[in-house]
Amino acid sequence: MxxxxxxxxxxxxxxxxxxxxxxxxxxxxxxxxxxxxxxxxxxxxxxxxxxxxxxxxxxxxxxxxxxxxxxxxxxxxxxxxxxxxxxxxxxxxxxxxxxxxxxxxxxxxxxxxxxxxxxxxKTTHTPNFQLIKDSLEKIGPVRRYVANFCQYSSRYDKYKQGEVLNAFKPELSNGSLMDIGVYCIYPMVALFGAPDRVKATAYMLESGVDGEGTVTVDYPSLNGVAMFSKITNSELPSEIQGEKGSIVIGKFSDMDDVKIVYKDGTEEALGATQNDNTMYYEANSFLETIEQGEMENPVNTWENSLATIRILDQARKEIGLEFPADRK
The missing domain is CATH 3.40.50.720 (NAD(P)-binding Rossmann-like Domain)
Structure with missing residues (x-):
């Protein structure tokens, strides 16, 4: 225990x-x-x-x-x-x-x-993420990664009424990129590693953080796009595009509703039966890592975390988002 x-x-x-x-x-x-x-x-x-x-x-x-x-x-x-x-x-x-x-x-x-x-x-520990990873060769070579996670925050209504809650405070290192964008960027790093180039654009709020934005990255053989927002919703799926077909992901935050659409139009469902609470998988993996006496998780590695934060740092530099923590 x-x-x-x-x-x-x-x-x-x-x-x-x-x-x-x-x-x-x-x-x-x-x-x-x-x-x-x-x-x-x-x-x-x-x-x-x-x-x-x-x-x-x-x-x-x-x-x-x-x-x-x-x-x-x-x-x-x-x-x-x-x-x-x-x-x-x-x-x-x-x-x-x-x-x-x-x-x-x-x-x-x-x-x-x-x-x-x-x-x-949590998403990188779900059964569906492993299926996605194992299926890349079916659609390869991969040429484009498109992650879309736009979720209107109830806190934004209060923000527009003049009450700035934690989600929109730069002193707490928050904002759309940090809260939502990381969901798009971390799985990309877990699949393809660190990119060669990072560019970003955003709509900045008066509180000093981004309300929504886009990060684009370049790899030697593919491009990546991460779209994220706390001030709009999106019904568009995410996808990983390859020369033989695309892996389409309906709900990116849980890696749910996943299928392959091949270039001839045929489809292959990839969805595994997942726990309704997908945080179960990260908890289980963390506990297993402790019990095995390891300091570093084999899926959410330290290098993945470092590569992800470097992308977030560069994206913030691109959009002019500085935190008080950066000056320490």
């Missing part, structure tokens, strides 16, 4: 817990929040006894083996490093951190303390 503590008391933490709780070796044992009231309320929901408002005390607790971090991106690196120095294995919500410098510091700390560190990008 691996005893977990969680940092962050929001909906995504609840979804992670609900997915991980399907695993026999997962046990939620502690909750950290900056406010005691929130920590206790969240802990009571899951019948957890141990709550903390002091991060150092939480990191050094003998009631915790591993930590799931779902705080604002600007806090990821510092919180992860403190927890790893406390001897805890750590899984951190995407994006891993604010910039490459922070990600590298996290990786270095994992090595120093011989603990597991993994970015919580």
């Amino acid at each position: 691996i005893r977990f503590g969680v940092i962050g008391t929001n909906w995504i933490t609840e979804r992670f817990i609900n997915g991980a709780s399907q695993l026999e070796n997962f046990q939620l044992n502690a909750v950290y929040s900056r406010t005691e009231e929130k920590a206790i309320d969240f802990a009571n929901k899951y019948e957890v006894q141990h709550t903390y408002t002091d991060l150092q005390e939480f990191a050094e607790s003998d009631q915790i083996d591993a930590v799931y971090i779902a705080s604002p991106t600007a806090l990821h690196s510092e919180q992860a490093i403190i927890c790893m120095h406390g001897g805890k294995h750590v899984i951190v919500e995407k994006p891993f951190a604010s910039n490459e410098k922070e990600v590298q510091a996290m990786v270095d700390t994992a090595k120093q303390n011989n603990v597991t560190l993994m970015e919580a990008m």
